[in-house]
Amino acid sequence: MPETMQATAASSGRRAAPSALLRAQAALSAEWIKLRSLRSMLVTPALAAVVCVGYAGFLCWRFTQRWHTFDAANKAGFQPLDTNFNVLVIGVLFFGVLGALVVTNEYDDGLIRATLAATPQRGLILTAKTALLTLIALLSSAVLCFAAFLTGQSILAGGHLPHVTLADPGVLGRVLGAVFYLTAASLIGLFTGVIARSAAVAMTCVFGVFLVLPTLLNSLQGGVWRHTVPYLPSNLGNALWLSRTGSLASPTVAVLGLAAYIIVLGALATYSLRRRDA
């Protein structure tokens, strides 16, 4: 009898307050089930890979076809890696949207309330989502960037155009920089989604920040613009993979700047998730 009592007490005690580790594991596995059963989690990275690798290959092939029309100055200024990675201007949008959909899917169908009721530790939910998204975005952007790189450079090499390999100085760093940028974009998308609580608003922000803002502002130089425009998330990210950096920030500043965006937005998202109704 006393043993049973003890067991009951122990089990009910554990149920009332499970250890932090158990709770973290449970949150992670719950979030993982949600993520892998979402169609957009599969469609978005797959579409990003097809569009980016395919279009990067196509653009490199076009350069091999047009090479004989270039004059000496154009040939001398040809940057094999930039030509190859220009599609990332489009690729980054897929990753921003991927991040935004991780959480806004739940807000749009109202199931976020069930999630928050099951795990009232809201910070823990966001941590689990962030961890899993980071993993998914890192893996898929690494596959995307290396596949685009290898495809593009082998096409350039086949056309006897200047090309680079991963062993050339600085090249591996820029490919990894691209992976970092795409992952950072997905996290910016996630935190924007938590703050916006709606897919429409979060997706509009992603397209606004990564596409429209640089289009409107990049032509402005000098004065206050010289100290602000290079620090737009898109320009910080481009500084990580472009060979011709021009007025862009240095790679170190770019990594720190993107990290700062993630930390600030992450803090705002945590605050907003904890304080506001779902």
Next chain:
Amino acid sequence: MSAQAGTAPRTGASLETRLWATARSEWIKFRSVRSSPAVLLATAVILPVTAWLLCAYYRNGWATMSPASKASFDPVFISLRGIEGAQLFVGALGVVTATGEYTSGLIRGTFIATPQRAQVIAMKAAIFAAVVWAWCTLLSFAAFVVGQALLSSPAKHVAIGDPGVLTAVFGGGLYLTGVGLLGLFIGVLLRRTPAALAMLFGILLVLPVAVGLLGGKISAQLAEFLPDSGGEEIFKLLHGGAYTLGPWQGFAVLAAWVAAAAAAAFQLVRRRDA
């Protein structure tokens, strides 16, 4: 007897009565959704503020600009460039105006109340277009006034009476209405907010970037047939470049995209379950 006569129109309400009733209910839906005033307010900030930022920038830097960039400087387009930012919001409002009812499931109630689905979509589009056009035309004029007030001599500036200027400023409102309608019809087609937004922004913003990456002659030729780069001609004063369309030809490109989306939307909305 008179009561019976009174009920008679219910069984077969005239087209006019039904269209008015549908328009009224669509108007109530449009104005009672929180995103509508929010988006309209956002555009009211974006257009004049962008005009102010850009025109002040070019006025201050005018002396240092090269003769070539002075010649290609378009004072109307620079005043109205905020449209490139505002189109995101207006397009998203168009999408949400259509998908909002699908997401909440209330579209079924709408279609039970008015089984003439094409009329519902037509009235939804008409109400949306009327409000967005009136508001955005007003803002387009406001942005123009702000911009020209800042672009003082020696910077190039124009008056509303100069040739082509009135068309361009009116064109700003027309362009944004076109973008919003494109979003609305894509919303009806895809019925889900994220998918419809991705498709709208893909066509509107990503396609021009993809075409621009092609380089060479084909890039400039193709760009004019996209809703964004083609449609923008309507609010430009200068139409330089070998392949550039005129204002109305450019706007016709955008209108053709909207018409194609509308045709697909009207066809599918009658065939599919809601």
